[in-house]
Ligand SMILES: Nc1ncnc2c1ncn2[C@@H]1O[C@H](COP(=O)(O)OP(=O)(O)OP(=O)(O)O)[C@@H](O)[C@H]1O
């Protein structure tokens with residue numbers, strides 16, 4: 029049950045709107061606290077508390093502008109008062125919830141029929157102000173009736189009816205059945221979290237520095253998106269170790285944020301780089317730093333960042349007082365390094381020991397449903413491949429996973445192979461090719477866009493090209509990031525957009541989409557391109573974090589611990605997977621990571637202080 033009260037802490041700008049629509053008096057208030065109330069006449073009031081001052085407005089005739097909801101911004105125009113409230117720096121999920129409840133309750137109130145001004149004057153009801161109740165199934169059915177009436181009945185014929193008093197509303201709410209509860213959740217568009225995901229979210233909201241882990245597909249990145257939307261956008265930086273992983277959570281790479289290049293220079297030089305005006309501003313503004321795929325962040329780099337953060341922010345608390353929200357699976361791909369001896373995981377540094385206060389684990393796998401496949405993957409993750417599992421995986425070599433002309437994507441250990449396979453396969457197709465070019469909002473930043481965007485500046489396509497979607501277009505119809513398809517034609521007009529048949533059976537003309545990223549300096553830059561890329565082959569490194577439809581894997585040249593596990597765990601089903609050369613020797617887990625994880629298990633994942641013997645730096 030969503031029992032959360034609609035409340036917000038954000039920046040509010042009050043603007044008085046003049047007769048001509050011009051803005052008059054203006055007041056800016058940081059950290060304002062907004063909540064919703066009802067008075068004795070069931071009017072809805074917004075209460076805004078800033079320090080010791082309290083403002084209350086009856087929500088009569090209002091207009092809500094929520095185009096920038098995702099950035100934590102909205103405007104409420106209170107016509108009766110000629111006042112405009114500009115809300116910013118709101119956690120986007122809280123803002124969406126607040127506005128949804130406000131609109132829904134206002135619509136229900138309109139349906140009930142408001143108490144007339146004269147009745148209010150004559151009323152002897154005792155004054156009362158109580159916080160608005162959460163949305164009930166009764167509200168939802170009222171809203172459904174209203175929309176039905178709007179569709180079928182000419183305006184003016186609706187019969188306003190009183191839908192019960194607050195007490196009844198409260199009682200119904202307490203009696204909500206699970207089905208009715210689902211209706212409320214559906215209306216509110218609530219992102220459904222598992223119980224363990226909710227625990228992590230709660231721990232993050234406590235303000236502690238946290239690392240959460242879990243095997244592939246346990247919803248770490250899914251949860252991170254929900255976490256990011258619960259934090260104030262102006263003070264939250266979402267990052268990941270790679271551009272593709274960053275793009276999945278709407279962020280940038282950790283390197284772009286930190287502004288110290290690869291971090292290979294001396295600490296003094298790194299500090300100097302981070303003290304450049306724009307970079308330093310970013311560091312100072314950041315209060316919550318989210319990092320996905322932390323397993324691929326080099327430990328030495330992380331150690332340096334911790335020191336840079338303290339100096340640039342002039343704050344000697346761990347990581348300069350920034351709340352760290354780190355997520356990843358150290359049993360997947362490690363940091364890229366020239367030799368295994370030089371490799372240092374983040375968890376082996378003293379910075380990690382100093383910063384991380386809570387360790388948590390997600391255990392419920394959401395990517396795969398088949399328990400047998402989940403158990404196989406869990407065993408591979410730990411570097412264990414008994415004969416029974418080896419046999420099953422080796423026998424996948426004769427899986428027929430081609431369907432409707434869609435071939436499996438070959439996951440390669442080396443990126444040169446990827447380029448070669450995609451280029452030669454495209455060349456071998458008969459017919460003319462069509463080239464689709466991207467439009468960048470700032471062409472001088474195209475290289476930055478290349479790093480963060482899953483689509484290139486130019487893509488060449490032919491009939492029968494194997495492609496992969498790089499954006500969620502329609503989740504219900506299986507048109508999601510990673511969905512596989514084949515080009516079955518091009519539209520017969522000037523634009524000539526490709527028509528694609530997908531594994532799900534859907535046939536769709538693919539149109540241009542936009543990717544926006546918040547560049548280091550805080551400005552937004554965007555790229556417009558078709559949301560597809562060639563999919564005969566892809567590297568295992570690039571596939572980390574993705575869910576893929578049908579994959580073919582060659583593991584003979586595996587060179588990293590966790591690499592085979594990452595490749596195998598991209599598939600959703602065992603029969604959507606073909607390993608052409610399985611050999612149990614390619615299944616390896618890093619012994620340092622295994623030790624670290626087994627200690628975490630012993631400590632029930634909770635406290636950092638007992639993990640001291642894992643630190644090398
Ligand atoms: N609570 C949930 N409800 C519904 N679907 C979920 C939930 N959590 C995760 N998923 C789905 O499970 C799949 C895997 O999630 P996600 O990619 O976040 O896992 P991950 O732990 O980040 O995996 P990896 O380690 O491979 O990066 C995604 O399709 C995601 O939408």
Ligand SMILES: [Mg+2]
Pocket residue numbers: 248249250573
């Ligand atoms: Mg992930």
